[in-house]
Amino acid sequence: MSSPRIVEAEFIKSAQSIADSLPEDMSEVVFLGRSNVxxxxxxxxxxxxxxxxxxxxxxxxxxxxxxxxxxxxxxxQSYPVRFVDLPGFGYAKVSKSLKEVWQRNLVEFIEQRVSIRLYIHLRDARHPHAKIDDDVEAYISEFIRPDQRYLTVFTKIDKLNQKERNKLKRDFPGSITVSNLKKSGFDRVHKEILSTIFGIDFTPKPKKEGEEA
Ligand SMILES: Nc1nc2c(ncn2[C@@H]2O[C@H](COP(=O)(O)OP(=O)(O)O)[C@@H](O)[C@H]2O)c(=O)[nH]1
Ligand SMILES: [Mg+2]
Incomplete structure (x- = not known):
């Protein structure tokens, strides 16, 4: 069986708030994380x-x-999905007033946007216990709906040795790890996206009696 892959991707628009966002006519995956993650x-x-x-x-x-x-x-089969890139949090160089406006708009988007089906929270594998990320996870858990999922994806896994990777897996059993340097880990993310939005089952089927491997 082949792996899912993205065959088309196109930037559509930037928005400041939910009010000037696209119509909620497609399932969305939002990506959030600290700046530089x-x-x-x-x-x-x-x-x-x-x-x-x-x-x-x-x-x-x-x-x-x-x-x-x-x-x-x-x-x-073809499966359309909308990706939403949210502003990185913990950024500097933004005036206090802009920050307040931005945060209000963003909070509203994250909590109220009906078409969001999956929150992908990117965390830096080198700092898995950063408080700001724990806070974001706790925050999302307060309003997440039954038709939505939350997924932790650790980036920069290439920076960890095997022992550190094992510990990360133990500490965050439901998480996925990727390396943009090595271009690894994307397949599992694709499968999570398609299983959440379209209910596709990627678990390997048990072999029937007498069936060849
Ligand atoms: N080693 C390593 N570096 C990465 C990885 N992902 C991103 N980077 C580097 O981290 C920096 C920030 O990446 P960027 O994608 O711009 O982060 P953003 O601010 O979250 O959008 C860049 O220098 C990237 O090359 C990764 O998986 N491994
Ligand atoms: Mg960026």
Missing amino acids: GKSSTLNGLTQRKNLAKSSATPGKTQLINFFETRYLYDG
Whole structure:
């Protein structure tokens, strides 16, 4: 059986708030994480595009909600999914008043946007117990709906040795790890996205009696 992959990905628009966002006519995956966690790199890696999400920190652009439309191909079927790149938190160089406005808009988007089906929280594998990330996880757990899922994806796994990787897996059993450097781990993220949104079952089927391997 083939692996799911994204065959089309296109930037659609940037928004400041839920009010000027796209209509809620497609299932959405939101990506959130601290600035510099590797969010843009992960979006580029998942979509196999070099510069779909700008990896360079362009102040201004990075404070907006960015929408991308993607199309998966899996088992001969096409599956459209919208990716939403949220501003990184913990950024500097933003005036206090702008920060307040931005946060209000963002909080409203995260909590009230009906089309969100999956929250992908990117965390740096080197700092798995960062308080700000624990706070974000606790925050999302307060309002997450039954039709929504929350997934932790650790980036920069290439920076950890085997012992550290084992410990991370023990501490965060439901998490996925990726490396944008090695381009690894994306397959599991794709499967989580398609199983959450379209109910596709990726668990290997048990072999029937007498069936060849
Ligand atoms: N070693 C390593 N570096 C990474 C990885 N992901 C991102 N980076 C680097 O981390 C920095 C920030 O990445 P970027 O995608 O712009 O982060 P963003 O601010 O969250 O969008 C860049 O220098 C990337 O090359 C990874 O998985 N492994
Ligand atoms: Mg970025």
